[in-house]
Amino acid sequence: MAQFLQAVVDGVLGGAVYALMAAGLTLIFGVMDIINIAQGILVVLAAYLSYALSVHLHIDPLLGLLITVPAMFVLGVAIEWAFMRRLRGRERVAMSLLVSYAVAVIIEGALYQAFGSTPVGYLPSYAIKSVHIFGFYLPYIYLIGFGLAAAALAAIYLMLYRTKFGRSVRATMQDKVAARLVGINVDRVAALTFGIGVAVTAAGGMVFGATNTFNPDSGYDLISRLLSIVILGGLGSIAGALVAALFMVTAEEIVNIWQPTWATAVYYAVLVIVLLVRPTGLLGKREARAQ
Amino acid sequence: MISHRARFLSVGITAAVLAATLAACSSSSSGGKSHNKKPILIGASLSQSGQFSADGQAFKRGYELWAKDQNAAGGLLGRQIHLTFLNDNSSPTTATTNYQTLINVKHVDLTIGPFSSLLTAPSATVAHRYNYALVEGAGGAPSVFATKLNNVFDVSLPVAASLLPMINWVASLPASKRPATAAFPTSNDPFTQPQVQFAKQKLTALGVKSVYYKVFPEEPTQIKGIADQVAAKKAAIVVLGATAIPTVSGFTQAFIQAHYNPKVFIATAGPDQGAAYLKAVGHYNNDGVMVPNAWFGGSPNPQSKEMVADYIAKYHGTASGVNADVAEAYSVGQVLTQAVEATHSISNAKIIAYLHQGVTLQSVQGPVRFNALGENLAATAFVFQWQKNNFVQVLPPGTGSVAVEFPKAPWGM
Numbered sequence: 001m002a003q004f005l006q007a008v009v010d011g012v013l014g015g016a017v018y019a020l021m022a023a024g025l026t027l028i029f030g031v032m033d034i035i036n037i038a039q040g041i042l043v044v045l046a047a048y049l050s051y052a053l054s055v056h057l058h059i060d061p062l063l064g065l066l067i068t069v070p071a072m073f074v075l076g077v078a079i080e081w082a083f084m085r086r087l088r089g090r091e092r093v094a095m096s097l098l099v100s101y102a103v104a105v106i107i108e109g110a111l112y113q114a115f116g117s118t119p120v121g122y123l124p125s126y127a128i129k130s131v132h133i134f135g136f137y138l139p140y141i142y143l144i145g146f147g148l149a150a151a152a153l154a155a156i157y158l159m160l161y162r163t164k165f166g167r168s169v170r171a172t173m174q175d176k177v178a179a180r181l182v183g184i185n186v187d188r189v190a191a192l193t194f195g196i197g198v199a200v201t202a203a204g205g206m207v208f209g210a211t212n213t214f215n216p217d218s219g220y221d222l223i224s225r226l227l228s229i230v231i232l233g234g235l236g237s238i239a240g241a242l243v244a245a246l247f248m249v250t251a252e253e254i255v256n257i258w259q260p261t262w263a264t265a266v267y268y269a270v271l272v273i274v275l276l277v278r279p280t281g282l283l284g285k286r287e288a289r290a291q
Numbered sequence: 292m293i294s295h296r297a298r299f300l301s302v303g304i305t306a307a308v309l310a311a312t313l314a315a316c317s318s319s320s321s322g323g324k325s326h327n328k329k330p331i332l333i334g335a336s337l338s339q340s341g342q343f344s345a346d347g348q349a350f351k352r353g354y355e356l357w358a359k360d361q362n363a364a365g366g367l368l369g370r371q372i373h374l375t376f377l378n379d380n381s382s383p384t385t386a387t388t389n390y391q392t393l394i395n396v397k398h399v400d401l402t403i404g405p406f407s408s409l410l411t412a413p414s415a416t417v418a419h420r421y422n423y424a425l426v427e428g429a430g431g432a433p434s435v436f437a438t439k440l441n442n443v444f445d446v447s448l449p450v451a452a453s454l455l456p457m458i459n460w461v462a463s464l465p466a467s468k469r470p471a472t473a474a475f476p477t478s479n480d481p482f483t484q485p486q487v488q489f490a491k492q493k494l495t496a497l498g499v500k501s502v503y504y505k506v507f508p509e510e511p512t513q514i515k516g517i518a519d520q521v522a523a524k525k526a527a528i529v530v531l532g533a534t535a536i537p538t539v540s541g542f543t544q545a546f547i548q549a550h551y552n553p554k555v556f557i558a559t560a561g562p563d564q565g566a567a568y569l570k571a572v573g574h575y576n577n578d579g580v581m582v583p584n585a586w587f588g589g590s591p592n593p594q595s596k597e598m599v600a601d602y603i604a605k606y607h608g609t610a611s612g613v614n615a616d617v618a619e620a621y622s623v624g625q626v627l628t629q630a631v632e633a634t635h636s637i638s639n640a641k642i643i644a645y646l647h648q649g650v651t652l653q654s655v656q657g658p659v660r661f662n663a664l665g666e667n668l669a670a671t672a673f674v675f676q677w678q679k680n681n682f683v684q685v686l687p688p689g690t691g692s693v694a695v696e697f698p699k700a701p702w703g704m
Contacts, residue, residue, distance in 0.1 A: 003523060010515060118570065119345055132550075137550060218511070256520065261479055
């Protein structure tokens with residue numbers, strides 16, 4: 001029983017970190033119909049930025065978010081302007097895969113040049129310390145990740161549903177042409193949304209880097225998991241990404257107790273079964289996505 | 292509904308096609324100044340990216356260091372050595388393709404091995420198909436020799452019994468001090484599983500109770516959950532089957548978070564990677580961690596001392612920071628050198644025949660003598676331990692070993 005509860009705790013805390021990393025991916029798809037394959041490498045890039053600040057400039061990674069979040073926002077806006085805005089027509093979604101993959105390869109190459117292939121990590125004190133509650137050790141870094149996930153997802157929700165910009169975003173999500181007709185600058189909304197999506201990734205990357213040793217290749221393992229989370233949650237649904245991440249990582253941790261070699265298979269089996277029953281994902285809304 | 296299914300399907304297919312487009316990239320390096328004689332081309336598939344990239348980089352340095360030294364000494368048979376490397380992205384499939392390319396397209400004269408048993412076994416099959424010898428330094432798992440190919444020669448320690456010094460040491464402890472329990476998490480890799488299973492069998496025979504044995508896929512995202520399960524068992528000994536640094540660092544971090552410090556923590560690989568290991572776990576979280584191997588940077592072997600000095604002159608750092616993979620790769624070159632010089636030929640058939648004669652050759656890792664399967668019977672198993680940021684030999688007792696730090700120091704020292 002203790003093992004089971006430990007697995008649930010690990011699943012919830014780890015799932016929140018995945019939700020944080022996946023939030024930008026689902027937000028970008030929701031607004032722009034773009035599958036950002038580069039999300040995995042963007043997480044790794046954010047981890048490297050935190051690493052560089054921590055190791056070379058001795059800036060605490062958490063404090064470093066004041067630098068990495070704006071930096072990643074600017075990068076996101078630049079990627080949207082340079083690559084994504086050019087995509088037009090019916091093949092836009094499929095083409096976005098190719099273009100974002102190209103972006104991923106470019107970033108990966110730059111990271112190899114800058115940092116090499118040797119795995120690196122950073123261990124601020126809160127990455128190795130934990131608090132003992134009800135018989136379980138809860139690492140501070142995962143609690144911070146959980147808090148950042150909750151804050152980021154709440155902020156995105158408030159932005160979408162409580163601000164004028166959010167109304168523009170939602171209008172763009174529902175019908176780009178109509179949004180343009182009522183005076184919304186769709187290109188500006190897209191650029192800012194892409195920037196926000198990538199900026200949120202900075203927080204996910206910081207936590208990822210503090211909980212894993214990583215190198216420029218680490219993005220490949222991440223993207224398959226992040227994609228499956230946002231598809232299971234419902235493409236475009238922020239809340240869905242959170243529910244899916246918690247559900248899938250917890251399921252994986254529970255399977256780990258008995259047979260770790262099956263954990264990954266179960267992870268993807270859950271995805272297939274849910275999609276067979278509910279093709280729009282757990283919280284996906286087909287109507288909202290119809291364009 | 293249909294459009295969403297179709298979209299998901301198209302996304303999936305396109306993603307799969309994208310994944311399939313990941314291809315190996317190649318690089319080559321010249322061994323030295325050009326001579327009139329045609330250079331000898333030697334090819335290898337190495338992991339410059341992917342799971343084994345840190346090892347692959349170290350192997351590349353080892354091969355290049357050997358080629359530089361050998362070329363400075365006149366090359367092989369008076370011909371300069373030219374190395375050609377292809378990146379296998381740590382994939383066995385790509386490694387086999389690379390060896391076909393090296394032999395059929397690059398027309399290399401000789402082939403040398405990739406990193407890890409996982410990649411060596413299929414690569415040896417390809418080399419065998421074209422009657423090439425494959426002298427290698429990181430394919431010591433039983434699976435490499437199970438096919439009984441006559442062309443594969445592993446210059447390093449056969450891995451199956453590499454944990455034997457640690458087991459003998461546990462057996463030597465008085466009953467009152469002997470650890471009572473052990474945990475055996477291992478990745479599903481041909482390099483790790485035989486070692487961990489061997490240790491489990493021997494330690495339980497000594498009366499050490501096994502409280503955890505699980506095989507796991509070596510994916511960083513799963514490490515914490517498994518490490519937490521191990522920590523909950525509070526075993527006195529942890530024998531971790533790992534091929535790479537991220538697995539060891541993941542377990543280390545999770546153990547620290549869980550306030551769990553085993554009395555003995557030994558990993559099959561990772562802590563032997565010198566500065567790269569320290570970079571991953573930090574300078575305060577390595578004390579007492581052990582690893583089996585046949586070589587360390589402080590080896591008294593004169594050839595090894597010379598190689599370490601060369602390495603530090605070129606790449607800087609300290610002897611403890613030199614990755615053991617460098618010595619394994621360098622040893623491959625040394626054995627190949629001796630075979631070529633003894634046969635006065637780069638004929639693969641002659642080299643294979645020579646290496647099967649039971650001759651004893653010398654390398655930076657110590658003596659090399661192959662049995663019929665290509666295992667190095669002359670290799671000696673050692674266990675090394677990090678002690679105050681120094682990588683030292685601790686087992687077997689005597690023969691240059693220092694005392695084992697037991698129980699291991701608390702984390703953060």
